[in-house]
Amino acid sequence: MIKQSISTFSKILDALPEIVYVGNPILRTKTKRVSIRKGIQIGKQLGKSLLRYRSIAGYGRGLAAPQIGVAQSVFVTYLDNIVHTYINPVIVDRSKKYNYFKELCLSAGIFSADVKRPEWIVMKWTDENAVVHQERFDGFLARLYQHEEAHLRGVVHLDQAEPGTIEFTSTNPLLEKLRTKKT
Numbered sequence: 192m193i194k195q196s197i198s199t200f201s202k203i204l205d206a207l208p209e210i211v212y213v214g215n216p217i218l219r220t221k222t223k224r225v226s227i228r229k230g231i232q233i234g235k236q237l238g239k240s241l242l243r244y245r246s247i248a249g250y251g252r253g254l255a256a257p258q259i260g261v262a263q264s265v266f267v268t269y270l271d272n273i274v275h276t277y278i279n280p281v282i283v284d285r286s287k288k289y290n291y292f293k294e295l296c297l298s299a300g301i302f303s304a305d306v307k308r309p310e311w312i313v314m315k316w317t318d319e320n321a322v323v324h325q326e327r328f329d330g331f332l333a334r335l336y337q338h339e340e341a342h343l344r345g346v347v348h349l350d351q352a353e354p355g356t357i358e359f360t361s362t363n364p365l366l367e368k369l370r371t372k373k374t
């Protein structure tokens with residue numbers, strides 16, 4: 192499994208030279224709010240990178256602007272076979288109950304980390320059609336959005352890892368499930 196992960200990662204290094212990795216200070220920099228026009232443009236760039244990543248890795252649901260070296264408040268997701276853009280997203284409410292999930296991140300190569308996050312959130316953002324949304328999300332979506340929003344505050348999943356849970360990816364990421372308890 193480790194050998195396979197490294198082989199995939201090696202292909203990604205060649206195919207996605209725009210991706211920056213932990214250690215690059217931009218990933219620990221708080222992003223700036225962006226104009227809708229600029230946000231849409233960054234979203235398109237991010238979408239292309241995420242689709243290319245998915246075509247190689249076979250998974251990957253989100254990508255945030257700092258991960259391509261851009262310190263602006265934009266991230267994209269790939270859901271329901273479409274790339275969605277989130278401009279200036281803000282989490283305005285969150286549950287007091289938490290869950291756990293072993294997270295991967297393009298910017299951490301083959302390292303995963305078990306991260307505790309609120310079960311649900313309410314997020315406000317502007318989409319690629321300049322429409323403002325505010326919605327509550329549960330389950331996997333709450334998890335995904337919190338991972339991406341943290342990137343915009345200069346926080347990566349490794350910084351939020353439960354102590355002792357950073358590891359070489361040893362399991363199939365597509366089989367990971369939300370848990371109520373630590374690993």
Ligand SMILES: [Zn+2]
Pocket residue numbers: 295296297298338342348
């Ligand atoms: Zn990430």
